[in-house]
Structure formats: C-alpha cells, structure tokens
Amino acid sequence: MPQVPAATRALRVLRFLAAQPAPVPLDRIARALDLPRSSAYHLITAMVEEGFVVHVADERTYGLGVAAHEIGSGYARQEPLQRIARRPLAELVDRTGQTAHLAVIHGRDVLYVVEERAPGRPPLVTDVGVRLPAHLTASGRAILAALPASQVRALYPDRSAFVDRTGVGPTSLSALRAVLTETRRHGHAVEDGEVTPGFASVAAAVLDHTGLPAAGLAVTYTGPVDLPHLVTEVRRTATLVSNRLRGR
DSSP: OOOOHHHHHHHHHHHHHHTOSSOBOHHHHHHHTTOOHHHHHHHHHHHHHTTSEEEETTTTEEEEOHHHHHHHHHHHHHOHHHHHHHHHHHHHHHHHSSEEEEEEEETTEEEEEEEEOOTTOOOOSOOTTOEEETTTSHHHHHHHHTSOHHHHHHHOOSGGGOOOSSSOSOOSHHHHHHHHHHHHHHTSEEEESSSSTTOEEEEEEEEOTTSOEEEEEEEEEOSOOOHHHHHHHHHHHHHHHHHHHTTO
C-alpha cells in the first residue's frame, strides 16, 4: 500500500493533541512531531477547516475540534478495543488466578476500560472509568515506553507533571526515562507499591497496526507469585490482543 505522508502527519497531530491536557502552541506541535513550522502551519490550518482541530486565537494555541470529538464518541459507542480484549483478559485471569485489566492513555493518565477480577482476590483501584497517573502504573509505563521520546517529553515538560500517590516513583523526566528504558529492555513494565501499597503489577503494551500503543494490559497481584509465569502470560495476551486489533 502506498504511503500517504500528509494523512500520516494529520493522524499524528490528532494523536498528539489527544494526549495533551490543554490546547498547545503550534511550535510545540511542530517540535513534538519533528515537522518544519511552515509544514505544521499548513497542515493544522487544513485540519482546522475540516473541524478536526480548533484554533484558540486568544491563547495562540490549538486543540482537538468537534470532528475529532465525533470520531471519539463513535469509537466509545462501538468499544472495539474492549470487545476484542475482554475474552483474552478473562482467559488470562483463568491461567494466572490474578485480576487483569486494560487501560488507555488519556493525557498524563491512564483510563481503565476493562477489568476482569479474579475470584477471591481483593478489590483494586482499577475499576472501569478510573484514571491514574500513567508514570506510576505498569499499564501506563508499558504505553509510554512504546511512544516516541518526543511525545513523552511533551507530556512531562517539567517536575510539576509528576504527581505522587505513595511517595514512590519517578519525579523527573530523567527518572522516568530510566524506568522506560528498563521497560523496553525487559519487554514488559512493572510497578510495586507505587499505586497502592502492598500491590504490584506487570504490564505489556497492546500495539496497533502502526506499531504505536493502543493500550496497556496488566495483571495486579499481592503476595508471593510465580513472576516469570505472570510476565509470560501478560506478554502472550498483549500480543494476542494486538494481533486481533490489527485484524489478524
């Protein structure tokens, strides 16, 4: 299939803007996506005309437009990712005896969209609809590790971006980069007590057809476990969901 650079750039703009907590200046978009300023301006102008981007003139910033919201609403109604992931997650719970969940990135948070609770296991804070800081969760780290470095830098421009829950976890971009490097090296993400004391998680990224992360898939546990087995099962399930998301 031939490449369509303009379409690819437009989609990357939408993905970048969707990850921001507020509209951002044109220069920041251009830097994050490694585009010449003039190219970014013409691309953004076309997207404004089509309603996918809105120009906040008073602030000289750009954010998602109504057309992007309509697409997001349609996606939410159809819930394709949730539908694809629910059965593999249930099977993961059966094989591991631990609670499993799926989360998507939302700004600097992860939003939990599926949870399959293991029988007899304690309730977690990862109910559907809950948001948690991405840099503290295994699911979020799995997603962030699969994002371009420029996008991670844009999400965490300074120390104020790093919120705290339990006094543990990265508090700077350099510390987060070290965590993400380890995540990429091992092929999975971990967190231990950084979200809830006494609980730990293992996660892997679910990748879309472009190789970018669509979600983070995780298992949360407490007490002694066969960690290599959990890692293998989580990675296996994330690969399965990735393949199904790509239509394979």
